[in-house]
Amino acid sequence: PALFMSDALWSEKDALCDAWPSACQLLRHFHVLQAEWRWLVAAQNNTAKDECCSFMSAFQKVYILTTVW
Structure with a gap:
């Protein structure tokens, strides 16, 4: 296979x-967002x-901006 879409499990x-x-x-x-929230x-x-909500909001903005094609 050339491509996989998976959950955020390292194993x-x-x-x-x-x-x-x-x-x-x-x-x-x-x-990805769920893993970030759990880490926070x-x-x-x-x-x-x-501070968790503020950090999560900032992360979402950066994440969305960097993943838009």
């Missing part, structure tokens, strides 16, 4: 890369709860 991405190293891998926008609210990152 899945690594397995696909091992099996088909020349294939292009795409991530669904939802899963994770306790070990010490992000204040009131």
Whole structure:
């Protein structure tokens, strides 16, 4: 296969890369944004709860701008 669309699971991405190293891998926008939100609210990152929404909004704007063709 030349192309895969997958979730944001590193184990899945690594397995696909091992099996088909020349294939292009795409991530669904939802899963990228979901992973960013989970990272922001994770306790070990010490992000204040009131800042999470501001950071997420900024990330979404940058992400959308950099993924528009």
